[in-house]
Amino acid sequence: xxxxxxxxxxxxxxxxxxxxxxxxxxxxxxxxxxxxxxxxxxxxxxxxxxxxxxxxxxxxxxxxxxxxxxxxxxxxxxxxxxxxxxxxxxxxxxxxxxxxxxxxxxxxxxxxxxxxxxxxxxxxxxxxxxxxxxxxxxxxxxxxxxxxxxxxxxxxxxxxxxxxxxxxxxxxxxxxxxxxxxxxxxxxxxxxxxxxxxxxxxxxxxxxxxxxxxxxxxxxxxxxxxxxxxxxxxxxxxxxxxxxxxxxxxxxxxxxxxxxxxxxxxxxxxxxxxxxxxxxxxxxxxxxxxxxxxxxxxxxxxxxxxxxxxxxxxxxxxxxxxxxxxxxxxxxxxxxxxxxxxxxxxxxxxxxxxxxxxxxxxxxxxxxxxxxxxxxxxxxxxxxxxxxxxxxxxxxxxxxxxxxxxxxxxxxxxxxxxxxxxxxxxxxxxxxxxxxxxxxxxxxxxxxxxxxxxxxxxxxxxxxxxxxxxxxxxxxxxxxxxxxxxxxxxxxxxxxxxxxxxxxxxxxxxxxxxxxxxxxxxxxxxxxxxxxxxxxxxxxxxxxxxxxxxxxxxxxxxxxxxxxxxxxxxxxxxxxx
Numbered sequence: 001x002x003x004x005x006x007x008x009x010x011x012x013x014x015x016x017x018x019x020x021x022x023x024x025x026x027x028x029x030x031x032x033x034x035x036x037x038x039x040x041x042x043x044x045x046x047x048x049x050x051x052x053x054x055x056x057x058x059x060x061x062x063x064x065x066x067x068x069x070x071x072x073x074x075x076x077x078x079x080x081x082x083x084x085x086x087x088x089x090x091x092x093x094x095x096x097x098x099x100x101x102x103x104x105x106x107x108x109x110x111x112x113x114x115x116x117x118x119x120x121x122x123x124x125x126x127x128x129x130x131x132x133x134x135x136x137x138x139x140x141x142x143x144x145x146x147x148x149x150x151x152x153x154x155x156x157x158x159x160x161x162x163x164x165x166x167x168x169x170x171x172x173x174x175x176x177x178x179x180x181x182x183x184x185x186x187x188x189x190x191x192x193x194x195x196x197x198x199x200x201x202x203x204x205x206x207x208x209x210x211x212x213x214x215x216x217x218x219x220x221x222x223x224x225x226x227x228x229x230x231x232x233x234x235x236x237x238x239x240x241x242x243x244x245x246x247x248x249x250x251x252x253x254x255x256x257x258x259x260x261x262x263x264x265x266x267x268x269x270x271x272x273x274x275x276x277x278x279x280x281x282x283x284x285x286x287x288x289x290x291x292x293x294x295x296x297x298x299x300x301x302x303x304x305x306x307x308x309x310x311x312x313x314x315x316x317x318x319x320x321x322x323x324x325x326x327x328x329x330x331x332x333x334x335x336x337x338x339x340x341x342x343x344x345x346x347x348x349x350x351x352x353x354x355x356x357x358x359x360x361x362x363x364x365x366x367x368x369x370x371x372x373x374x375x376x377x378x379x380x381x382x383x384x385x386x387x388x389x390x391x392x393x394x395x396x397x398x399x400x401x402x403x404x405x406x407x408x409x410x411x412x413x414x415x416x417x418x419x420x421x422x423x424x425x426x427x428x429x430x431x432x433x434x435x436x437x438x439x440x441x442x443x444x445x446x447x448x449x450x451x452x453x454x455x456x457x458x459x460x461x462x463x464x465x466x467x468x469x470x471x472x473x474x475x476x477x478x479x480x481x482x483x484x485x486x487x488x489x490x491x492x493x494x495x496x497x498x499x500x501x502x503x504x505x506x507x508x509x510x511x512x513x514x515x516x517x518x519x520x521x522x523x524x525x526x527x528x529x530x531x532x533x534x535x536x537x538x539x540x541x542x543x544x545x546x547x548x549x550x551x552x553x554x555x556x557x558x559x560x561x562x563x564x565x566x567x568x569x570x571x572x573x574x575x576x577x
Contacts, residue, residue, distance in 0.1 A: 012363035019360065023248055026255020034254065036207040037263035043337050057455050061540050061550040064103065064166040068449055069093075069184055070195040070442050072160045078140045083107075084129045085187050086161060089194075092183060093165045098176050102536055103166035107153050111533045112142055113497075115504035120525070122533030125149075145508065148500050152490060155445035162446060167200055177204030195438045197449045199558075202425045205435050206266065218272045222246070225276055233287055235371040241364040242283030246276050248360070249353040253345050265338035266428065268345070275349045278324060282317055282357035287371070289313050294373045302370050306362040314358055321354035422560045447489030447554030456549040465546040466522050471495050471515045474549065481553065487562045493551040494541045501525040 044051060057063060069089060073082045090108045094101040111122045125143065130136050143154050154161045177200070184194045222243070229239045250272045257264065286309060293308050294300060300308075328350065331343025394401050429436050442449050456474065458464030465471065471494065478491040499513050502525065506512035516522060530538070541550050 012366040015359050015363040016367070019248055019356070023251050023255070026252055026259065029258040030251070030255045033258040033261070035263050036211060037265050037338075042263075043265075044335055045337075048335065053455075057453060057550070058169075060455075060543055060548055061453075062103075062166075063453055063540075063550070064169065065172075065199050066103075066164050066166045066451070067180060067196065067198040067200055068442060069163040069165070070160050070197070070438075070445070071162070072193045072195065072441075073191055074159055075191065076158050077154065077161045078136050078158065080129055080131055080136070081189075082161075082192060083126065083136075083139075085192055085194075086163065087126075087129055089184065089187055090163055093163065096176075096179075098167055098171040099165050100168065102534075104163065105153070105165075106163040107143070107149065107161055110149055110153055111537065112146055113148070113500050113504055113529070113533070114142075115506075115508065120501060120505055120528045120532060122529065146500070147513070148492075148496055152447065152492070157445070160442075160445045162442070172200050172204070174204065174207055177201070177207070195441055197435070197439050197442050199425070199450070202435060202439075206425065206428065209429075211264075214269050214272070217269070218250075221273055221276055225280055229280060229283075232284065233371065237364070237368050238283075238287055238371045241361050241368075242280060242287070244364075245283055245353055245356040245360055246279040248356050249279055249349045250275050252352050253349040256348065257341075257345055262341050262345070265341065267338045267342045271342065271346050271349060274346055275353055278321075278350050279353035279357065282321070282353055283361060285317065286313055286357060286361050290365075290371070291373060294370065298373065302365050305370055306365045309365070310358065310362055317354055317357060321350055325350045420561055424558045424560055426558055443489070443556045447491075448487075448556045450555040450558040452553045452555055454551040454553065456551065458547045458549075460547060463519075463523075463546045465494060465542055465549045466519050466526070468515050468517050468519055468522060471498060471522070474551065475499070475515055478551065487555050487557055487559075489554045489556050491551055491553045492541070494538070494549060497529065497538070497541070498522055498525060501529060 046052075046055075071077065071082060071086055071089070073079070077083070077086075086106055087108045090104055090106045093099055094104045107125050110125060112125050113120065113122050115121075126135075126139055130139060140158070143150055150156070153164075180196065180201075184196055188194050225246075226239060226243055229242055230236070233239055233242070253271055253275065254264070257268075289312060290305060290309055293305055297304070325347040328343045328347035331339050334340050334343070426436055426439055439449050456465075458470075465474075474493065475495040478493070478495065481488050482491055495515060498515055502516050502521075503509065503513040505525070516525075526538070529535075541552075542548065
């Protein structure tokens with residue numbers, strides 16, 4: 001290593017030339033191929049059991065991420081202008097290539113299950129926008145009497161209604177995200193405000209803000225570090241050479257990521273900051289040794305100084321860099337792709353900062369000359385600068401230093417026990433940001449913007465979920481979860497259909513808003529619905545043979561700690577299954 005570095009000193013411009021050429025190539029790769037990855041489904045291996053089962057559940061019930069469009073009118077939504085906006089937005093969303101027409105749910109498309117003289121019918125709440133007061137009152141009464149819609153698609157205070165549009169797999173793009181925002185903004189008026197939420201919107205916002213934050217953060221960090229370096233090194237040349245190490249190592253990391261097709265994750269935005277700290281530290285070590293050498297050898301030539309620098313410092317720089325890189329490489333044990341890639345590419349950046357420090361700085365000394373020797377104030381034979389004074393105090397108070405260190409270690413160990421990992425996307429935003437406020441607004445009016453799907457499997461028992469005992473048990477579980485867990489807003493599954501059908505078939509008597517005791521009666525209700533309504537709606541909650549059931553819980557937050565906390569719900573006997 002030492003011989004190779006000494007050879008490079010003979011042709012310093014070659015070192016600069018090769019570095020600049022490779023950097024230019026990697027910069028082109030970065031500008032053309034870099035992309036921000038915010039899709040949570042791409043954060044872990046697709047063969048992970050959780051994702052395998054999730055994909056299976058999505059296939060069974062057609063589960064997709066949804067965009068929630070909330071239409072607000074403080075005067076109430078039951079007026080022609082608001083309902084017309086609801087209708088127009090619903091139809092525009094249905095026509096988008098990224099969205100299946102049947103996967104757009106709103107008051108305009110929702111089924112209103114009602115009882116008739118002949119039995120049961122499934123009607124739309126409205127097809128034509130009502131103009132008269134009587135028509136508007138009729139729709140309002142229908143909504144209030146339908147517990148499948150009231151509080152779910154229309155808020156209880158009747159000032160907000162939502163459109164839920166499920167997006168096809170792997171079609172969400174930045175262009176589609178911007179199209180959605182542009183579309184909803186075009187329908188806003190002085191009276192009608194429109195809010196957009198949902199996981200795709202959060203991911204799209206992160207894809208926009210991630211690069212924007214990097215553009216703000218990195219220059220600020222560079223400026224601060226540059227100023228600190230200049231104050232410490234007191235040399236423009238030394239400062240620029242040290243910062244070039246940081247610049248090239250960061251560029252090579254992101255260029256390599258683009259070259260091999262690895263996207264930029266949220267945690268990847270921290271790589272430049274890490275490399276700035278590590279790269280600058282290497283430079284400071286080299287220049288500190290250089291200053292000591294020049295003080296002892298004021299007549300030394302730049303070649304002599306560079307050779308001495310390489311001879312005495314390459315081993316410490318290499319050892320510290322390699323051990324640091326190994327620490328980051330250990331993150332490869334993680335199954336989470338962002339952590340894995342953060343570790344390997346930060347390790348690569350650390351090693352490149354090491355190489356550039358040992359190549360660019362000595363080459364820079366040969367090309368641009370040696371820095372001036374900093375004067376050191378002396379009092380007698382002892383240097384009185386800050387570092388020496390601090391070291392002297394530490395040595396004089398050894399016991400105090402040990403005690404303080406022990407206290408810090410104990411406090412740290414205690415604090416480590418309280419660390420928890422939060423994968424919430426919303427918690428990554430400022431509390432007063434538009435996307436967080438929008439999410440809070442919709443959560444305050446409806447069941448929640450985050451969905452959790454619970455799949456119940458009867459293990460091959462056909463028509464198990466037509467069994468009244470089983471459905472009553474599911475119904476009991478829904479009520480228990482909704483009542484006992486604050487994070488859960490509402491739930492929805494086959495029981496909601498059966499309860500509603502039993503009620504309307506008994507003259508809308510609220511006492512019959514329950515699961516009937518007869519399996520034959522349940523089967524007849526479901527057959528009537530399939531004949532009168534849209535049977536595809538049932539496919540989202542139960543499979544064809546009624547062996548698997550999908551219970552969707554709407555959550556008020558995507559905070560990991562709240563979601564995975566131990567349940568306070570007592571165990572329920574599941575013997576009917």
